[in-house]
Amino acid sequence: MQTTLTSPLTAHSAAKPHLPSAHLSIDGVTKRFGSFTALDSIALQIQEGEFVCFLGPSGCGKTTLLRTIAGLTQQTSGSLIQRGKNISTLPPQARDFGIVFQSYALFPNLTVFDNVAYGLRNRRSDRATIHARVAELLALVDLSGSEHKYPAALSGGQQQRVALARALATEPGLLLLDEPLSALDARVRGHLRHQIKALQARLGVTTIMVTHDQEEALTMADRIVVMNHGVIEQVGTPAEIYHQPASAFVASFIGTMNFLEVTAQANNHALLGTISCPCLPHAYAKDQAAQLAIRPEAVALSVSISELSGDVMGIEFLGAFQRVSLRLNGTEQRLLADVPSRDSATLGLRLGQTLGIHLPADAARLYPAGSNQS
Ligand SMILES: Nc1ncnc2c1ncn2[C@@H]1O[C@H](COP(=O)(O)OP(=O)(O)OP(=O)(O)O)[C@@H](O)[C@H]1O
Numbered sequence: 362m363q364t365t366l367t368s369p370l371t372a373h374s375a376a377k378p379h380l381p382s383a384h385l386s387i388d389g390v391t392k393r394f395g396s397f398t399a400l401d402s403i404a405l406q407i408q409e410g411e412f413v414c415f416l417g418p419s420g421c422g423k424t425t426l427l428r429t430i431a432g433l434t435q436q437t438s439g440s441l442i443q444r445g446k447n448i449s450t451l452p453p454q455a456r457d458f459g460i461v462f463q464s465y466a467l468f469p470n471l472t473v474f475d476n477v478a479y480g481l482r483n484r485r486s487d488r489a490t491i492h493a494r495v496a497e498l499l500a501l502v503d504l505s506g507s508e509h510k511y512p513a514a515l516s517g518g519q520q521q522r523v524a525l526a527r528a529l530a531t532e533p534g535l536l537l538l539d540e541p542l543s544a545l546d547a548r549v550r551g552h553l554r555h556q557i558k559a560l561q562a563r564l565g566v567t568t569i570m571v572t573h574d575q576e577e578a579l580t581m582a583d584r585i586v587v588m589n590h591g592v593i594e595q596v597g598t599p600a601e602i603y604h605q606p607a608s609a610f611v612a613s614f615i616g617t618m619n620f621l622e623v624t625a626q627a628n629n630h631a632l633l634g635t636i637s638c639p640c641l642p643h644a645y646a647k648d649q650a651a652q653l654a655i656r657p658e659a660v661a662l663s664v665s666i667s668e669l670s671g672d673v674m675g676i677e678f679l680g681a682f683q684r685v686s687l688r689l690n691g692t693e694q695r696l697l698a699d700v701p702s703r704d705s706a707t708l709g710l711r712l713g714q715t716l717g718i719h720l721p722a723d724a725a726r727l728y729p730a731g732s733n734q735s
Pocket residue numbers: 394399417418419420421422423424425426573
């Protein structure tokens with residue numbers, strides 16, 4: 362695990378002289394394809410040694426941003442600074458990165474050895490150096506002994522590990538991964554996730570991974586960049602993104618979220634039907650329509666009926682917990698609540714049952730009405 366990383370949020374509030382150094386600064390990068398804006402004024406700093414994930418729905422611009430960093434796509438405007446050097450107009454071969462794509466882009470007519478050695482040969486390294494380096498890299502990705510195989514004789518997971526070794530061969534300062542695991546089955550994906558993360562931590566190489574899989578981003582990233590429609594919605598640690606979503610889009614895209622129609626009240630309250638619910642501090646005017654967002658696991662149910670109550674309309678068994686669907690009495694709105702399996706017997710959970718509902722104020726956040734559409 363990285364221990365020296367500080368998120369910029371902490372860094373800003375901490376003493377300024379200890380700001381971590383930026384490996385990459387992306388400043389106002391816009392990319393247009395004809396009249397379509399794929400990236401809109403992207404500004405982002407990536408720290409030395411950091412593992413960053415670009416996360417967002419299909420078509421939001423993740424690959425375009427990664428390709429722009431690599432120089433494979435030329436931005437329409439804006440600049441890129443890598444380790445203090447302006448790389449904005451440099452061709453890919455003059456930039457310092459290794460890249461792994463979603464589909465195994467190995468050379469099919471070259472052996473594993475030659476695939477990994479490719480970049481080293483281009484650099485005119487001598488024979489002995491190349492042999493030692495390829496052996497070291499294949500050991501790193503657990504593929505020692507596969508030197509003479511061809512890509513077609515390898516599984517998908519093995520091919521991606523060769524691609525990773527090839528990307529790391531020339532010791533790039535920056536590792537770019539575009540959905541490297543998405544073509545693999547779930548079991549191999551889980552395993553490779555750990556392997557890539559461990560490898561990255563061990564080498565300390567600054568890494569950007571594109572994914573649309575939130576679980577992948579939450580488990581692997583030091584920081585997640587959530588994108589939507591060519592803009593950055595939020596940058597933060599996995600915990601910040603999950604617990605303090607900056608927009609209704611982020612709140613709805615990551616994990617499961619309830620959105621209840623409310624009207625804002627003064628003093629950090631919101632009116633749900635006729636019931637006044639405390640919530641996190643908000644800036645909405647009194648009587649302004651809003652949505653109250655709360656995660657199912659934050660909702661507390663009880664057999665003693667409270668002011669807010671609902672009828673059980675559905676119970677879904679999900680192993681560690683049961684997801685209960687309730688219809689709120691008074692407003693008829695739907696609410697999901699996750700009940701740990703060990704508590705479901707205490708509640709005597711059954712369809713049609715009326716239960717008391719508590720929405721903890723510190724987990725209830727207001728967003729603009731009708732704003733959680735992607
Ligand atoms: N060469 C191109 N010409 C025209 N439009 C493009 C081109 N490349 C990408 N786009 C458009 O830019 C938008 C962003 O594409 P991009 O490939 O970056 O999305 P993504 O976030 O990587 O999506 P996915 O998760 O599906 O890979 C899409 O609407 C896409 O159609």
